[in-house]
Amino acid sequence: MDDTLQATIVWEQVLKKLEQELSKLMIDTWLKPTIPLKLTDTTLEIGTPKQIIKEWLESRYLPIISSTVQYITNKPLTIIFINLDIDDETASLPASQEITPPIAPSQLLLDTEIDKNDKKADFVQTSMSTAKQPHIYKPSSESDQSFSLNQNPAEESMAILNPKYIFETFVIGNSNRLAHAASLAVAEAPANAYNPFFVYGGVGLGKTHLMHAIGHRILKNHPHLKLLYISSEKFTNELINSIRDGNPESFRQKYRNIDVLLVDDIQFLAKKEHTQEEFFHTFNTLHEANKQIIMSSDRPPREIQTLEDRLRSRFEMGLITDIQPPDLETRIAILRKKAIMEHLNVSNDVMVYIASRIDNNIRELEGALIRVMAYASLTNQNIDIDLATEALKDIFPHGKPKQITVELIQETIASYFKLKIDELLAKKRTRNVAYPRQIAMYLSRELTETSLPRLGEMFGGRDHTTVIHAYDKISRERNADIKLSNTIKELIKRIENN
Numbered sequence: 220m221d222d223t224l225q226a227t228i229v230w231e232q233v234l235k236k237l238e239q240e241l242s243k244l245m246i247d248t249w250l251k252p253t254i255p256l257k258l259t260d261t262t263l264e265i266g267t268p269k270q271i272i273k274e275w276l277e278s279r280y281l282p283i284i285s286s287t288v289q290y291i292t293n294k295p296l297t298i299i300f301i302n303l304d305i306d307d308e309t310a311s312l313p314a315s316q317e318i319t320p321p322i323a324p325s326q327l328l329l330d331t332e333i334d335k336n337d338k339k340a341d342f343v344q345t346s347m348s349t350a351k352q353p354h355i356y357k358p359s360s361e362s363d364q365s366f367s368l369n370q371n372p373a374e375e376s377m378a379i380l381n382p383k384y385i386f387e388t389f390v391i392g393n394s395n396r397l398a399h400a401a402s403l404a405v406a407e408a409p410a411n412a413y414n415p416f417f418v419y420g421g422v423g424l425g426k427t428h429l430m431h432a433i434g435h436r437i438l439k440n441h442p443h444l445k446l447l448y449i450s451s452e453k454f455t456n457e458l459i460n461s462i463r464d465g466n467p468e469s470f471r472q473k474y475r476n477i478d479v480l481l482v483d484d485i486q487f488l489a490k491k492e493h494t495q496e497e498f499f500h501t502f503n504t505l506h507e508a509n510k511q512i513i514m515s516s517d518r519p520p521r522e523i524q525t526l527e528d529r530l531r532s533r534f535e536m537g538l539i540t541d542i543q544p545p546d547l548e549t550r551i552a553i554l555r556k557k558a559i560m561e562h563l564n565v566s567n568d569v570m571v572y573i574a575s576r577i578d579n580n581i582r583e584l585e586g587a588l589i590r591v592m593a594y595a596s597l598t599n600q601n602i603d604i605d606l607a608t609e610a611l612k613d614i615f616p617h618g619k620p621k622q623i624t625v626e627l628i629q630e631t632i633a634s635y636f637k638l639k640i641d642e643l644l645a646k647k648r649t650r651n652v653a654y655p656r657q658i659a660m661y662l663s664r665e666l667t668e669t670s671l672p673r674l675g676e677m678f679g680g681r682d683h684t685t686v687i688h689a690y691d692k693i694s695r696e697r698n699a700d701i702k703l704s705n706t707i708k709e710l711i712k713r714i715e716n717n
């Protein structure tokens with residue numbers, strides 16, 4: 220692994236730890252804009268985009284950063300800050316991680332307006348590979364007079380799409396095939412294919428990735444189009460600020476003069492009546508002018524509570540598509556792609572190990588891979604299943620399977636007592652069957668959240684009082700009988716390792 224990637228991995232963990240100690244504003248202002256450059260045996264080099272950030276970090280935060288780095292790496296590394304004096308828009312990922320050059324900022328509008336009164340901005344570019352929000356600037360919500368980048372406000376009015384979130388890096392599987400195909404159609408024919416386009420799905424399943432990919436593709440095909448990507452939370456904040464500043468017209472102008480509007484996490488509009496009203500007008504103006512609108516949400520429009528009906532019906536005018544959690548095959552493919560992109564050498568069995576344990580959040584899946592890589596690099600070991608198990612032990616204690624089911628318990632117990640599943644579930648009450656059955660009921664109640672009536676049903680249609688009786692009996696006997704107690708321990712081990 221190269222030393223930039225090592226630095227990135229360490230720095231990512233350092234920032235995560237510091238997030239528990241420092242305020243969000245400090246993290247966003249001073250630490251997120253940094254770019255990890257190099258990790259050696261004695262030093263960690265961190266790039267800063269501006270001299271002022273370098274000075275600020277050195278004068279105020281060096282002790283806490285040094286001790287956090289030591290905590291993470293177990294080495295007393297010297298932290299060296301290097302001012303890179305980066306052009307704002309090019310402050311991007313370290314070169315080794317870039318896949319495509321960032322979109323020329325002149326093609327993009329800012330996702331938030333800069334406070335014109337003090338011409339001040341928080342520089343929040345982040346270089347972390349798992350980072351979600353790639354915007355360069357956002358308006359300062361708290362005053363910090365000492366930090367002023369003094370840029371031309373027009374230039375500040377830029378945002379950047381994450382260069383990694385493109386169609387080429389998006390892995391297609393059954394869970395997202397439709398959403399991907401529809402996104403591609405929208406990207407190739409903005410305002411002609413599906414308008415509006417609404418994509419929804421659970422946390423970390425690729426909605427933002429697809430939206431950015433659409434944005435990249437549209438700008439590649441139509442560099443002159445004005446495209447704006449924003450979260451609905453920021454839309455709300457900007458609206459509030461514009462009203463506070465007595466300038467709602469500028470807000471309207473900005474939003475109603477674009478060609479492609481991408482609004483992420485639209486569910487945050489719920490309960491915000493005034494924002495919904497404003498968004499309704501923005502939506503209508505753009506839609507009537509045949510401009511493309513793309514929205515994402517964690518749920519379909521009909522499930523966004525307190526969303527006004529007229530807005531809901533607007534959202535439903537175009538195409539609504541969902542992304543489901545990926546199946547195992549897709550999860551392995553995503554890890555493979557990630558490993559190739561980051562030049563990581565990871566064997567297939569380790570990928571399968573990780574992919575089989577994280578099944579409903581791709582961000583966490585990627586995070587687990589990075590953690591394994593970091594652990595291997597920091598401890599100078601090869602990556603194998605043992606190392607992955609050790610590195611991920613906080614996430615999956617003892618390599619425990621994520622979900623223990625009643626069926627799994629029944630199978631394990633039947634096999635241990637050399638019975639057939641049918642026998643375990645049958646009505647027969649001879650001791651050689653009744654006793655294992657009671658143990659299975661006991662463990663099902665202990666290890667799963669299944670209700671008593673449902674357990675009765677799953678054990679051959681018995682009454683729930685039978686389950687209670689079995690549970691009480693085995694609980695009592697377990698305390699008195701060491702042999703039974705050991706049997707149960709052994710059974711739990713087998714269930715966990717199954």
Ligand SMILES: Nc1ncnc2c1ncn2[C@@H]1O[C@H](COP(=O)(O)OP(=O)(O)OP(=O)(O)O)[C@@H](O)[C@H]1O
Pocket residue numbers: 349351384388389390391395420421422423424425426427428429484517553556581582585
């Ligand atoms: N099909 C995929 N192929 C490759 N990478 C993916 C895929 N889906 C998601 N990812 C990656 O998983 C991470 C999380 O994805 P993303 O941020 O797009 O999720 P999201 O659905 O917007 O989450 P949230 O609900 O938190 O807003 C990103 O790094 C993204 O690149």
